[in-house]
Amino acid sequence: MSVGPLLDQKRARKVLEQVLTSGELPPAFLFVGPHGTGREEAALELARALNCAPGSAPTADLFGGDPATDGPEDTGLYGSVLGGCGTCHSCRRISTYGHPDVIVRLPLPRPKSPKQNDPADPTAALAFKAENPYRDPEIEGGNLSIGIADVRAVTSQLAYAPVEGRQRVIIFREAELMNEQAQNALLKSLEEPPDHTLIILTTNRPEALLSTVRSRCRTIYFGPLPRDVIATWLEGAGLVMPGGADFAALARGSLKRAIAIAEGGVPAREEALQILSWVIEGRSPEALKWAAAHAFKSGRGAQVTARQVLDELLSLTRDVAVLQAGSEVPLMNPDQEQLLRSVGAGASVGAGVEALEAIITARGEVDRFVNLALIYTSLFEALKPLGA
Ligand SMILES: [Zn+2]
Incomplete structure (x- = not known):
């Protein structure tokens, strides 16, 4: 045992x-x-x-x-x-x-x-x-x-x-x-x-x-669990993180998350990546359609999804800001470096930091039970400069 x-x-x-x-x-x-x-x-x-x-x-x-x-x-x-x-x-x-x-x-x-x-x-x-x-x-x-x-x-x-x-x-x-x-x-x-x-x-x-x-x-x-503990566990289970051991950062100290990523992805992260792509491609109608589908689910489930997706969006956007600033700080999403770098390069200076602030605000509003449709709509508006 x-x-x-x-x-x-x-x-x-x-x-x-x-x-x-x-x-x-x-x-x-x-x-x-x-x-x-x-x-x-x-x-x-x-x-x-x-x-x-x-x-x-x-x-x-x-x-x-x-x-x-x-x-x-x-x-x-x-x-x-x-x-x-x-x-x-x-x-x-x-x-x-x-x-x-x-x-x-x-x-x-x-x-x-x-x-x-x-x-x-x-x-x-x-x-x-x-x-x-x-x-x-x-x-x-x-x-x-x-x-x-x-x-x-x-x-x-x-x-x-x-x-x-x-x-x-x-x-x-x-x-x-x-x-x-x-x-x-x-x-x-x-x-x-x-x-x-x-x-x-x-x-x-x-x-x-x-x-x-x-x-x-x-x-x-x-x-959070140390990286090497997660890496050892994954190795023992025959699972491989995308890109190898350096990518243990993606697990953020959670063995469960590491397993989910190694086995094909964390749903909230996939959704956050999708939203980010819509935003940078200027495809607001798709983003708003997603928001409508999620905002009108009743009860705590919609709240939980919103928190998870916004946390993932926060981590991705944080990396955009890190790349825009030319910082040497390790990325939280190294497997998406190419995408995040192109977002940062295409957007105006400081857009990453402003997007971060908008997501943090939205995250706080979810906890205060503000209407989810309102949160998503104003958030997607605030993220637009990322696609400029
Ligand atoms: Zn016993």
Whole structure:
């Protein structure tokens, strides 16, 4: 069992190991960091540590292992090793999302009427994650969220003792997509934590959580992964970044992003490149058509797309400004150097910097829930000088 990139999250690892050694668990953790930096793996490692039981003899071992020989010798120190033994019956069920006391929920589309008040069923998405820890399942229906029904489906079980009598761990992945009602429903469990229960929220946008939720959690930060860690992982998986190892910069410290790029592209980045091409070719109608298609999707899904696309546009335009200034700073998008150089060469002096400012403004407006159609329309207008 690989312990994954958490190995290189030294700060996070140290804090979690201290917690395990002290035996004093907080009622809840908030794991904050970009996607693909090992937050979910850390949550599972902690869950394995707390429930690891080498030598425990399952009545029916679904994995065909031999409980008598699997896992290290019983030293009486179980629960103090982050990641657990990784091989016992308990650890393996946690890694494959099959342990009754380790419950994982992630944002999913709302069930359609008349079942809209039912919790979404995470079975298929979790089965995919068990096989592909660093890839996202393709989920039909868009507009993902963790709703009140999903939270209640979990919290309703908290009145009972853990099924196997050890430590129950509840993990809400991408908690920034938990709506306000759902967060309020969770608050009660955070305020009066049931015995033997640890709640872990992972997020890349802690500001999207209610302050009352955040204040009940112990926050642990996950930074971008070092380049060489990502390069080594990709090499081990037989994946190649376009242009080779120098292009690890494109991954921006996220293993998930690196894998997506090596496997054919990050959708938001492809869209940002498309928008940039439309702008420089003076094809505003196409850009506006794209904006209309995206702006009128309702709910948080459109907001998430807007943030992702604008972040990609920001990184591309930043490189245009770097090239225009003749700076030696490394590019964030070295695979697009030719395109970005031609944009910079064709545009008026300073157009790159002005475009950057316009994108930063638009990005702030998305967070303030300004109408997306208005944001896109004025942004594309402001980007026009790039095509001059
Ligand atoms: Zn174990």
